[in-house]
Amino acid sequence: xxxxxxxxxxxxxxxxxxxxxxxxxxxxxxxxxxxxxxxxxxxxxxxxxxxxxxxxxxxxxxxxxxxxxxxxxxxxxxxxxxxxxxxxxxxxxxxxxxxxxxxxxxxxxxxxxxxxxxxxxxxxxxxxxxxxxxxxxxxxxxxxxxxxxxxxxxxxxxxxxxxxxxxxxxxxxxxxxxxxxxxxxxxxxxxxx
Numbered sequence: 704x705x706x707x708x709x710x711x712x713x714x715x716x717x718x719x720x721x722x723x724x725x726x727x728x729x730x731x732x733x734x735x736x737x738x739x740x741x742x743x744x745x746x747x748x749x750x751x752x753x754x755x756x757x758x759x760x761x762x763x764x765x766x767x768x769x770x771x772x773x774x775x776x777x778x779x780x781x782x783x784x785x786x787x788x789x790x791x792x793x794x795x796x797x798x799x800x801x802x803x804x805x806x807x808x809x810x811x812x813x814x815x816x817x818x819x820x821x822x823x824x825x826x827x828x829x830x831x832x833x834x835x836x837x838x839x840x841x842x843x844x845x846x847x848x849x850x851x852x853x854x855x856x857x858x859x860x861x862x863x864x865x866x867x868x869x870x871x872x873x874x875x876x877x878x879x880x881x882x883x884x885x886x887x888x889x890x891x892x893x894x895x896x
Contacts, residue, residue, distance in 0.1 A: 706815070706838075706839030706840040707815050707835070707836050707838070707839045707840055709839070710839050723876070723882055723885075724815050724816075724817050724820060724840055725817070725820055725877040725878055725879045725881065725882045726817060726820035726821040726823075726824045726877060727821075727878070727879050728824055728879075728880070730795075730821075731794075731797075731798050731801065731820075731821040731822075731825045732798065732824060732825060733802065733824075733825060733826030733868075733869070734798070734799075734802040734825075734826075735826075736802050736803070738802065738803060738804060738805045738826075739771065739803060739805070740770070740771065740805060740863045741770070741771035741772065741773060741803065741804045741805065741806075742765065742770065742771070742772055742805070742806040742807070742808060742859060743772075743773040743774075743775070743789075743800060743801065743804045743806070743807050743808070743822075743827070744758055744761065744762060744772060744773070744774050744775075744807075744808040744809075745774075745775065745776070745807075745808065745809045745818060746758045746759070746762075746774045746775065746776070746777050746778075746779065747776065747777055748777045748779070749777075750813075751812075751813070752810075752811065752812045752813025752814065752836075753809075753810050754810040754812050754832065755779070757810065757851070757852060758774075758810065759779050760852045761855050762774060762781065762786060763781060764852055764855055764856055765785070765855065765856060766781075766783035766785040766786050768856045770859055771785050771787075772785060772786050772787070773787050773788075773789055773803075773804060774786065774787070774788050774789065775788070775789040775790075775792070776789070797821075798825055801822055801825035801826070801827055802826060804827060805828060805862065805863055806827055806828045806829070806830065806859060806862050807819070807822030807823075807825075807828070807829045807830070808830040808831075809822065809829070809830075809831060810831065810832040811831065811832055811834075811836055811837055812832050812834050812836060813836060814836055815836055815839075815841065819831050819841055819846060820877050823846070823869055823873075823874065824874050824877075824878075826869055827869075828847065828862040828865060828869075829845075829847065830846070830847045830848075830849060830858070830859075830862075831846045831847070831848050831849075832848065832849070832850070833848035833849055833850045834850070844873075845869070845870060845873050847862065
């Protein structure tokens with residue numbers, strides 16, 4: 704269970720094992736390339752919890768400020784020389800575009816998303832939605848959290864100038880290999896009893 708779901712179940716049940724969402728470092732990793740001052744944003748028209756109207760508003764504000772935006776997997780009706788809608792990509796192509804940009808944005812307003820970990824593992828500074836579903840799984844130490852588009856241009860420009868690398872210790876903690884080992888150890892302990 705994610706931290707978000709675990710918190711809900713812990714209020715009702717005694718023995719809740721909390722696992723962590725994560726990413727596969729074989730697919731998503733920092734290629735140590737020169738990154739352009741750009742942001743990649745997830746935009747889902749079929750997932751209300753991904754806040755498509757808020758993403759549209761953010762893209763429009765960023766493009767108006769001449770900030771290069773890449774948007775996937777869906778498109779919306781807006782045209783700007785600073786906006787590129789991306790087609791479907793395989794994992795290798797997705798990691799490559801993550802490594803081209805400096806910032807990633809994913810909103811998870813109904814459940815935690817694995818995408819923020821994939822972005823983080825690829826070396827992006829990540830902007831996530833600040834809400835109940837991200838409270839337990841997505842720590843502010845590693846992710847920027849916002850509730851609206853207020854000051855988004857300033858936030859993005861500040862992140863463009865942030866030269867720090869993402870934490871290798873945290874990336875290892877949220878890798879699927881680490882979580883797989885945690886689950887195996889959990890079942891080993893159950894079988895001993």
